[in-house]
Amino acid sequence: MSTQAIEKSAAPDLRESYLAQVQRKHLYNAIFLIVFVALLIGGFITANDRNAGGFWDGLPNIFDFPAEMLDDASQKLTQFPAHFINFLPSLLETINIAGAATLIGAIAGVFISLLATRGLAKWPRLIPVFRRVMDVLRAMPEIVIALVLIFIMGGGPVPAMIAIALHTIGALGKLFSEVNENADIKSVEGLESVGATWFQRMWLGILPQVIPNYLSYALLRFEINIRASAILGFVGSGGIGYELKNAMSWGKGKYDEAAVIFILLFLTIVLVDQLSSYARNKLIGESR
Amino acid sequence: MNTIVAENKSDLRAQVSQNFLRMKLVAFGVPSLILLYFIYIAISFDFAGITERAKLDKATTLLSDTYSYKTHVTKSNRGAGDFTIAIEGEKKGRYPQGETPNWVKIDGDNASVTLAPGHVVEFVGKTVFYDIPGYGLVEVEPKNSGIALKLPTDDVPDFISASKTRVNIKTDAGRIGVTKSKTDVFRYFYGWEMFFFTLDSPFYGMSFTEVMGSAFSSERLDPAMSNFSAMWNDFWYNPMWRHLEIAWALFETILMAFLGTVGAALIALPLAFMSARNFSPVWVARFSMRRVFDFLRGVDGLIWTIVLSRAFGPGPLTGALAILLTDTGTFGKMFSEALENVDQKQIEGIRSTGAKPIQRYRFGVIPQLIPIFLSQILYYLESNTRSATVIGAIVGGGIGLHLTQAIITGKDWEEVSYYIILIILMVMMMDTLSGWLRKKLIGGKS
Numbered sequence: 001m002s003t004q005a006i007e008k009s010a011a012p013d014l015r016e017s018y019l020a021q022v023q024r025k026h027l028y029n030a031i032f033l034i035v036f037v038a039l040l041i042g043g044f045i046t047a048n049d050r051n052a053g054g055f056w057d058g059l060p061n062i063f064d065f066p067a068e069m070l071d072d073a074s075q076k077l078t079q080f081p082a083h084f085i086n087f088l089p090s091l092l093e094t095i096n097i098a099g100a101a102t103l104i105g106a107i108a109g110v111f112i113s114l115l116a117t118r119g120l121a122k123w124p125r126l127i128p129v130f131r132r133v134m135d136v137l138r139a140m141p142e143i144v145i146a147l148v149l150i151f152i153m154g155g156g157p158v159p160a161m162i163a164i165a166l167h168t169i170g171a172l173g174k175l176f177s178e179v180n181e182n183a184d185i186k187s188v189e190g191l192e193s194v195g196a197t198w199f200q201r202m203w204l205g206i207l208p209q210v211i212p213n214y215l216s217y218a219l220l221r222f223e224i225n226i227r228a229s230a231i232l233g234f235v236g237s238g239g240i241g242y243e244l245k246n247a248m249s250w251g252k253g254k255y256d257e258a259a260v261i262f263i264l265l266f267l268t269i270v271l272v273d274q275l276s277s278y279a280r281n282k283l284i285g286e287s288r
Numbered sequence: 289m290n291t292i293v294a295e296n297k298s299d300l301r302a303q304v305s306q307n308f309l310r311m312k313l314v315a316f317g318v319p320s321l322i323l324l325y326f327i328y329i330a331i332s333f334d335f336a337g338i339t340e341r342a343k344l345d346k347a348t349t350l351l352s353d354t355y356s357y358k359t360h361v362t363k364s365n366r367g368a369g370d371f372t373i374a375i376e377g378e379k380k381g382r383y384p385q386g387e388t389p390n391w392v393k394i395d396g397d398n399a400s401v402t403l404a405p406g407h408v409v410e411f412v413g414k415t416v417f418y419d420i421p422g423y424g425l426v427e428v429e430p431k432n433s434g435i436a437l438k439l440p441t442d443d444v445p446d447f448i449s450a451s452k453t454r455v456n457i458k459t460d461a462g463r464i465g466v467t468k469s470k471t472d473v474f475r476y477f478y479g480w481e482m483f484f485f486t487l488d489s490p491f492y493g494m495s496f497t498e499v500m501g502s503a504f505s506s507e508r509l510d511p512a513m514s515n516f517s518a519m520w521n522d523f524w525y526n527p528m529w530r531h532l533e534i535a536w537a538l539f540e541t542i543l544m545a546f547l548g549t550v551g552a553a554l555i556a557l558p559l560a561f562m563s564a565r566n567f568s569p570v571w572v573a574r575f576s577m578r579r580v581f582d583f584l585r586g587v588d589g590l591i592w593t594i595v596l597s598r599a600f601g602p603g604p605l606t607g608a609l610a611i612l613l614t615d616t617g618t619f620g621k622m623f624s625e626a627l628e629n630v631d632q633k634q635i636e637g638i639r640s641t642g643a644k645p646i647q648r649y650r651f652g653v654i655p656q657l658i659p660i661f662l663s664q665i666l667y668y669l670e671s672n673t674r675s676a677t678v679i680g681a682i683v684g685g686g687i688g689l690h691l692t693q694a695i696i697t698g699k700d701w702e703e704v705s706y707y708i709i710l711i712i713l714m715v716m717m718m719d720t721l722s723g724w725l726r727k728k729l730i731g732g733k734s
């Protein structure tokens with residue numbers, strides 16, 4: 001009897017408080033949306049003001065450069081095969097920079113991720129240190145390291161390789177350590193009970209479980225690193241990016257080489273993209 | 289029966305030993321392949337030549353510049369022989385005529401410069417005397433015929449390099465360079481010079497407590513404004529470190545990343561619906577939309593940046609648009625994959641209550657997708673902050689431009705390290721911010 005009375009009196013309260021809650025939520029959402037739209041519009045106006053050419057002035061010209069390029073390219077179509085062969089070595093260099101950097105980054109990333117995973121680390125006290133190291137490596141844009149190294153070592157592909165490799169260590173290390181956390185630790189305990197060293201425990205106990213995921217992340221990274229190595233070549237030196245910078249500097253009427261580089265770069269990225277997504281699907285499918 | 293088991297056993301054994309063989313092959317084959325690749329890389333990238341080309345002295349100047357600076361005391365050896373004292377030898381860091389730091393004493397044509405206790409360089413006319421502790425008195429006199437060097441020992445020690453036209457003395461306390469046209473004395477100090485205030489500011493040279501004291505004292509150094517705003521003014525418009533400009537540059541970089549990422553997400557969202565199998569029945573539309581995404585992604589940020597900077601000129605908007613175009617492709621692909629994986633049960637449940645299509649989308653689809661989309665967008669926001677630094681270097685906007693310029697001039701390495709620290713802090717801040725937003729908006733674990 002008494003409980004019923006309470007329920008009856010509580011019901012309108014409950015509904016009211018629920019409605020109030022919904023209303024508050026709607027209000028918050030509306031405020032959030034307004035702030036967001038204001039940020040977006042304000043940001044666009046600021047960026048537009050600080051740009052040399054305005055957005056609305058530039059918009060009609062957006063196809064001018066591609067048209068110019070197509071024009072140049074169509075006139076010198078006969079030279080294309082020669083250009084292709086000319087630029088293949090530098091394209092290979094760009095791919096090699098990405099490949100070597102990914103390999104170095106993945107190998108070092110495996111070690112640093114194992115050292116930074118709870119339960120697997122060789123020195124558990126140093127886990128936070130290794131995590132901070134990975135954070136800093138990840139936060140450092142490649143261009144920073146590359147430019148400093150170019151200053152010290154002179155041009156060439158090596159500064160770009162080191163720069164990308166360092167960033168890759170941080171990026172892959174973090175992803176790898178997330179994979180490690182999900183690995184089954186029983187095999188490690190079994191190996192420990194028979195007196196295996198830390199290296200043996202990791203090599204035989206953990207790596208076989210995580211290799212497919214590692215490879216899948218490394219492939220994704222390789223794809224990203226090819227883009228990075230092309231862009232670093234443009235800013236710094238080495239590879240197809242550098243050739244593109246030179247080709248661009250020759251100016252109007254001579255954009256045929258730039259067109260060839262655009263095509264090569266596009267094809268490479270699409271090809272690597274397709275191959276790596278195919279391989280990743282296979283790898284992850286295998287592990288499931 | 290027995291024989292069958294035995295046969296099975298031998299089969300099994302053969303299989304196992306074959307497996308072992310394959311594993312051995314992989315265990316040795318893969319590392320040796322990697323090793324071979326690295327050897328190939330070492331040859332084709334010319335690792336051997338790097339050790340020759342690498343200039344370690346550049347690395348040392350870079351490193352020492354990041355934690356120290358030098359003040360030049362220069363005496364012209366032509367004409368009147370005036371002294372100028374300038375921090376880092378820059379015009380903006382020049383002491384006004386008649387003013388000297390307390391370790392330099394100028395008396396007409398003569399001067400004494402104290403580099404460190406015991407290390408005193410004396411100018412008598414054009415001649416320089418430097419009594420190096422533990423070595424002896426060195427006398428350098430620039431003459432028209434060449435530079436005369438008098439040493440206490442017969443052979444030249446390795447901290448002095450001398451030729452007819454130039455004499456350099458480098459000790460732990462500082463450095464002296466004498467040519468026919470001028471004599472330079474450098475004294476090194478720790479820290480970044482004039483980071484807060486330049487020489488023309490009344491606050492220059494004050495200690496931290498003095499600065500704090502004067503900030504809150506009513507005695508105005510500049511009658512036009514309060515000490516605190518004068519201080520802020522001198523700091524913010526510091527002509528050497530350009531704090532205002534750098535703050536703008538950082539803001540521009542973040543702005544590029546924000547506009548690019550959010551713009552791409554807004555454009556990609558409707559397009560993703562058009563390319564998802566379960567939302568778009570028309571095969572042609574789906575196929576062509578996917579090819580558009582592939583194209584946008586395949587062309588890559590570098591090419592978009594170049595093409596767009598032709599149309600829009602240098603600046604942050606161009607960078608934002610380049611990020612926008614590349615990421616529209618990426619988001620389009622990811623969003624449409626997420627849309628295809630939508631759980632139909634929730635939609636059916638909503639339908640069973642008699643909901644109209646719009647309501648089914650609103651309550652059946654959107655709540656499933658928002659967490660996925662948001663976490664992808666936030667991840668890209670962080671990663672694009674880094675890309676915006678590089679793109680800024682190409683399109684000429686943001687901190688990337690300042691960084692490349694400072695490196696190309698190759699002398700203000702303290703500024704380079706300042707920018708590097710700022711960039712890392714900026715990326716880490718965006719990382720934290722996106723993690724915090726993800727937690728707030730989606731809830732639960734990352």
